[in-house]
Amino acid sequence: MSWEAAGHILHMAIRSGTPLLLGAVGEIYAQRSGVMNLGLEGIMLVGAITGFATTLATGQVWLGFIAACLAGLALALIHAFTSVSLYANQVVSGLALAMLGLGLSSLMGRAYVGQPMPYRLLPTPVPGLADLPVVGPAFFDQDPIVYLALAIALVAWFVLYRTRWGIMVRAVGDDPASADAMGVDVYAVRYACVAFGGAMSGLAGAYLSLVYTPAWFEGMTAGRGWIAFALVIFALWDPLKAILGAYLFGATEALQYFLQTSLGLSAPLLGMIPYAATILAMLVAVSETLRRRVGAPAALGKPYIREERVL
Amino acid sequence: MAPEKAPAQLGRPPLVRMIGITKRFPGVVANDRVDFELRAGEVHALLGENGAGKTTLMNILYGLYRPDEGRILVEGREVHIRGPRDAIELGIGMVHQHFRLVPTLTVAENIALSLREAGFFLPAKKVEPLIEEVANYYGLEVDPGAHIWQLSVGERQRVEILKLLIRDARILILDEPTTVLTPKERDELFKVMRKLAYEGRGIVFITHKLDEVFRVADRVTVLRKGRVVASSLPTSSVTPAQLARLMVGYELKPRPRMHPGRLGRVVLEVRELSALNDRGFMAVKGVSFQVRKGEIFGIAGVAGNGQRELVEVIVGLRKPASGRVLIDGVDVTGRSPAHLASMGVAFIPEDRARYGVVPDLSVAENLILRVYRERRFRHGLFLDLQAVREWSEKLVAEFGIATPDVDTPAGSLSGGNVQRLILARELSTRPRLLVASHPTHGLDVAATEYIRSLLLEQKEKGVAILLVSEDLDEIMELSDRIAVMREGRIVGVLGAAEADLETIGLMMSKG
């Protein structure tokens, strides 16, 4: 494999990893606050179609992204309501949301299948750095959303570990009873985190339909929502590790194309790689969890009910 | 020890007045028209047995519960406390029995969490110098960068108190703070409490231990079954016997000592047992002892000294690092809970919520948990539901489990009845060894009495009993021999005759 090819793969890896990174960072916040949202796949799809439709209607790509964020946020709020206020089973509620998102996006997207996207978001190369061999184009000649995703991940890390908000989020997810007793509004924090997660997934979906493909067709996320969910576990709920994980996963997708063109292997067989890699990643995550004694937020998946009488 | 009195506080309204507070939970009235008053500069003890409503009342003051009726006045002004945030703003702070500290966060992060003034950016760093200053002043040393899960129980309590002091709480509520402390740590806590009172703060001291009331409190209010039976009595004007009577409503007669009886063969032998705790530290360090047929062997000690891990190894829930466990001479070290159950080991768990019952299943389905594999409940592959029902109904009658019928979900039973269910389930296997861990924790007096009688009854029948409890009275009342566990080791074993509170207390504390 030539250096040039390696550079191409790297470039692709970062591009494919970007929607995963966005989805994962958002879900990290949700899960850190104690709520798991399995509806990412549906939210991403709704984000994709919302972004697509809005951009076609207004001619502005950025408006499309903003609309997608809002749509994702709104959808996630439904899950927040059932999970946080109504103490529902979070697995089932998340799955319901995924189904709803799938259906809504198909319905909304009826008129847009096959439509071309004339408004583009061009890659913006960083002057000077973009000319470096191999890594130059890969890291410094990408579209703005790639940089945005990276920035969001870095800020998310800083906020989570070095600011008051982050302490509140981690407290709520680890021991909501104590956080409540310390005056933290557990419900508000959880709502906010789940909403943020939805907004990020919406953004990820719009990236797929506006920049990555760009096009709209049913089910275009192809499981990326679930993969982002797995990525959260793989990253041990840390936004920095999520960056690494997302690009690694992106690499599996890039690898797919490379192997197909260079070795002529069957496309569907290669298509299994990202999904098999996800299972492998889960395995790695579990052994890491045992090894480092770092685990999921202790209250993950359990609704917080204040006036609970102990046995 | 004569408490130091604060400078005179006459003429000022009391710090807190709670008037006519009533709080109901499903099936029980936890507080029934309770009046309570706290003055600045005093330590006011709130006395009562488990379930009397003390914690509920203070939870209402702290905003965790909302009263169904009643009013609260702080410094003469009526307030409506809708949540802990309101309480905190009013200067009220509470240290609960179960600490409200987030385990994965550091000390500084926990304290920063409760301190708005620490700001948005890097609040933990900003709070550190403040922590050191206050900690040094009151003698409550702790490392701000340590994660809570790394701290001992006594250290965690220090953090809790620091939290309140850094926020300059004027009204401090301490809920049973001494149950987790060694006698020495308890004395230090009392010193801090008196100092805080001297500064003009008001301290509510929730306890069920009479002697502590007289050691540290200025006045005492007694609750029984949700009602006030004595209000704001100066501790100098009552005797312990009077308080005891108020607490339980009748004279406590000392239980007739059972004859030790003929001790049988060794049922449980533990040799040089060591085990790690969940965090990977050695919690049990080379423990050895024996329990004989017809004997109650009590292990005394403050929670967190390895008792939980020791018990878990004996019942098969935890693999030991080294050492051996033998039942009737057979090596069962490291075997599964199933195997130990088949060897005749029964277990009354400390963590009733976690290991107690399956709440969604019925009482009957819970009762057969140990015996469902036996042939009398089966027709081949299928369960004989009729046999299950008859047997459950018998057990319900025998153990006095209050339930409409055996099909009721176990989750709707009260704490005392759940414990009866657990006992019925475990004892129905006619075990050789019964391991009982804090069996009366959180139960009311009637249930506690019942369970203690039951344990003595089983002892008479020849069951070997390993009793682990923080309640020294309970240990001393029931045990034939008493071992004290401290920091993972057994520091001494006493016969019932030679054991008294002082000796045991000495063994429990450091040095």
Added chain:
Amino acid sequence: MRLPFGLRLERRLEEEGWLKLAVPICSIVLALALASGVFAAHGLNPALVYGTVFSRLLGTHTGLAFLVIKSIPLLLCAAGLVLAFRARVWNIGAEGQLLLGSVAAAGLALFVLPDAPACLLIPLMFLAGFLAGAAWALLPAVLKAKLNVDEVITTLMMNYIAYKLVEYLIYGPWRGKATWGFPFTDIIPANAQLPLIPGTSIHWPTLLLALAAAGAMFVLLERTSLGYEVKVYGGNPDLARAVGMRPGKIILICMLISGGLAGLAGVGELAGVHKRLKYPWTISGGYGFTAIIVAWLARLNPLACVLTATFMGALLAAGSMMRASFNVPYASVSVFNGLILLCLVAGEVLLRYRVKLVFYRREEEGAGP
């Protein structure tokens, strides 16, 4: 600024019997109402849509038969899911397990035993399908049992891998000779095709299997010690372990049985409906996901699944009709599914809690200085 009133949830002492029935029904009604709002927003007249669809669905022979055909795989999958969910093992991989059942049956019929007589071939196909579905659930099961790897994601990923596997087969080695360029396999031989109820397209062997499965799961859960262990483990895994139950065994059995039953459904779809392997989503058609709703709607009671499977089958059939008559994409059935499940899961709160409207007194403006 706080509102002068609020809603509080209070825990109930006992479950109200009538609510157990009312909540699912109201959820469905609410979901249908919301869905009609969604349809209206897309320029479809909900009354027209519902009217046409229901009259055709319930008023004609073919409509009813169509309903039954859609319900069969739902019931089979849901029966298995009930078992798994009772143990709190979240098997989301029924889609993939179903497909593997189809693959096994197709392989057997087309390549291994194409000339065997029907009385031999058909039972063998079902057996192979059960084993294939169970095998597809094996990896996630082992990962969970031995290493505590979350089964939601692993079973989901196995779905996608199954899609890719079928794609690989129909585009590659199993591509039919007489398909005019379409990526299908050949039609399976006649002796492999399931017998139908005369006058309809209902493949009755699978129907019987489905009903038997529901009954078997009920008996398993309520009358056997294995079912008892499943219920105990699902209700309190720590206690189950403490009394000596083996979680690994329970997880494995639940996953294998639910995978196997989904595999049976796959055989039915292949040999009774499509008669060849096609695009994977055409065959699995969302049955695996919809079965989750069937199971949840039935409140994890295997016998009630017969009812709820019929209802959701009607919904899926209606979806097909909507696509045919109103050009609505089939995936919009997911709108129904999602809304029903959401309303159901939201409504469940009423089963355990009572809603109280609480009014705050006017002086309450927080604690002043």
